Amino acid sequence: MKKILFPTDFSETANNAFVYALEMAKCIDAEVVVLHVYDLPSVSYGEIPFVVSEIYDSIELNNFENFKDQIPFLREIADKHQLGSVKMSHVLRHGDLIRTMKEICHDELIDMIVMGTNGATGLQEMFLGSNTGNAIVNIPVTLLSVPNGAKYTRLQHFGFTTKFDDADREALKKVVNIAKKFHADVKCLTVKTHGFDVSDEGMTFWKSDFKDEPVEFFLVPHDDVKETIYDFVEHQNIDVLAMVTHKRNFFEELFTHSLTQKLSYHSEKPILAFH
Incomplete structure (x- = not known):
């Protein structure tokens, strides 16, 4: 880069x-x-x-x-x-x-x-x-x-959301490379909704690329993806949240007016968007 x-x-x-x-x-x-x-x-x-x-x-x-x-x-x-x-x-x-x-x-x-x-x-x-x-x-x-509310401090924890597909794997490799430059770790969140269809074997295989990297995986069963992401960012002290822009409507849903109160803490976190 x-x-x-x-x-x-x-x-x-x-x-x-x-x-x-x-x-x-x-x-x-x-x-x-x-x-x-x-x-x-x-x-x-x-x-x-x-x-x-x-x-x-x-x-x-x-x-x-x-x-x-x-x-x-x-x-x-x-x-x-x-x-x-x-x-x-x-x-x-x-x-x-x-x-x-x-x-x-x-x-x-x-x-x-x-x-x-x-x-x-x-x-x-x-x-x-x-x-x-x-x-x-x-x-x-x-x-x-x-x-505007994000005041720079040393970046220690990068967050990443994933569904374990190929595009996410390539993006996560980029996130890991950036995080290592900051001597930071990466915390990956997967929200397991009722429609989640990745097998345990599939997840294990997907994670194998990162077994020697500073990456930790979190699997949270919940049907409210947006609220789960917000809670994850807050409770895991995420400094930058990385996401893959699969679809614009995902972000439209993620930041609707009804969630303004939930964004009271999230508004201070930068978002790193990958294509």
Whole structure:
């Protein structure tokens, strides 16, 4: 893993996620590519096109000046957290955020995206149409979503949810590799509902790939998958919850409005989404 993309609007939420991006880059020896994307307004002056050109030039100049002014502040954040040695590059683009992110991920061979989101409401929106949700669905790159309430401390426990299928096995290998960089362990949760059809032999075979790794497995019989995940995160002191995005509707169900109260603790936990 060599490059981490960090899209920012220079907000408090983004700056909070920036610390996670820096810490991740430090542990995996990666570069942070800082991206700021802005939109040009739709302006139409058919008879005096030079006015439109001047307006666009002015907007682009203002965005460039703002971007330039923010770079030293990001350096201050890095230095404050003893992360000033992390390599950073900066990209300023205008256009659509998701399309621009996809282009940069392709051109720069991005390995991970780190983005911020706002609290419990932000977690719901994250999978229901926000920029972070759209990125998770539309950009085939591992994405770490960092809620504004998550304050970085040393990562000790990574959580992972699995149904013991092949996609989960490959994702878990990636989670283990990341966790080991942080000298952390991985706690895997399987919620055994009435429809769960994996045999004991099948689970044993699936787990055999991880017998020498810092991985612990938990099998919890319950039909409420969402509540079981929340309880697991709370009681196992999970610092980052990793999940595979099999279906978008799973996340839509996971973060519905009716579960806002349950998210009171979960909103402080970053989510690492794998495709």
